[in-house]
Amino acid sequence: MISDHHQLRELAVQPRHGGNVGALTPPVISRRDLVGGIGGTLAALMLSSKARAADSTAKRLVAETRVLEVNGRPARVFGLTGPDGRPGLRLAAGERFRVDLENKTGARTLVHWHGQLPPWMQDGFPWPQTPPIPNGTVESYDYAPVSGTYWMHSHHAMQEQRLLTAPLVVDDAATLREDRQDIVLMLHDFTFRSPEEVLAGLTGTIVADADASAQTTEGARSHDGGTARSPAMAGPGMPAMATAGMSMSKAPDTAMKGTGMAGMAMKGTGMAAMDLNDVQYDAFLANDRTFADPEIVRVDRGGRVRLRIINGASSSQFWIDLGDLTGRVVATDGHAVKPVPGKLFPIAMAQRLDILIDLPAAGAFPVRARLEGSVRQTGIILATAGARISRLMDNAHAASPVDNSLEAQLAATDPLPPRPADVVRTIALGGAMKPYAWSMGGEYWPHITPLMLNKGQRVEIELVNGSMMAHPIHLHGHVFQVTAIDGRPLHGAVRDTVLVSPSGRVRIAFDADNPGRWAFHCHNPYHMETGMMTEFRYNGIAA
């Protein structure tokens, strides 16, 4: 037991190596912010920081390295620190996304604003027209953001797996009026191995080959692959200094991982062979901390809470387990849905859930994220003053595979207007653990044929998963509505990432309203790196 008020306070104020990811406090909305929010009609401009030097309203976001202590060992990871010294960004209602990204990672980087709908040149994807920015430089962004729970992550050189990720929360007036305590819970999976080593283990190759494979995900570009990429053991995109905290010796089982994982979580699911958790991690983090040393978030007795859960884990999916509490999901991927009550909610890679909770009274309430197909978990603890906090034991039973049981219940409060589709496509998801390679529409990135679109078209995509692994499919620059699951039509959630179950089918629809080049890919980066990505390109946009 860790108990009593005094010890609780100690836990709560314990210095953290990684900085505070949790409970971002809403900034005061200034008149200047409001004015900034309604002003300006800037289109797809990549403003240089020099041109905007006099503009003091830009928020500074620093991409850098930091030391995180995990399981008692220091690890050098990336981080994204906002102007308040905390991870990520929080924008006030009506505030523009006016951000200067400063690259202090020691390598090139590029940050994607996941789920946001900026002009394509500001999306943070490494197209030839928008290459990663060199170390020591600043890139400026300016667009009208979408409110809700979002996140940001590097889309370059497997930096995302090294925690170059952070929350991105955009307030809106209606949410602020609810007057709820706002708590961000960001999930990560962590390994002391480098992502290059993980990928090499998965593909059965050597680290240098995995590095080469990763480079092809950004396509062949003459200006890429410069000095920032080193084949040294630290891996590409990671400064040499970083090797100190990175163990290269722990490779528990990637090479052996195959379908062996399947059986253990399958009881009662009726599924014969499913591959789960293709990467084995050393730790699962909630706001950078393990469940052995969790963040304790102080809440009021009978308090009203909005939990913003972000699955920033690279290759891990969870069940959010509220324990004794009941919550209701009110938004998925930042977009409002009709409330769905419950205690257990699945969250796929890259997805977000906003869950409202009305606390019963005083007490300590763990919010767990239970890894699918495993007894392992992470989480935070909501605790009223003086609450006794019990040490949390591992689960006795493995959690089920994450599925679309919640997805099937969701209905957007602001659905797409009904209209016939102009473009209808079926895209097959293929691949296997051995050989480890994953495809979209029978093609492997970067050797793909873009789906060409015209502005104003309604597009309908049927994703058909022919593999034995679930794939969280993410579309850049647009939101889509889920319109069918396994052939059953529905008026589902509006979101940016949807899980396609093994042998499952999901239909999505979206309006082509944001001309540019847009990535459409599996959000498991190891699947993406080995091919599961394609492009939606608007006619008139040069390749």
Ligand SMILES: [Cu+2]
């Ligand atoms: Cu995948």
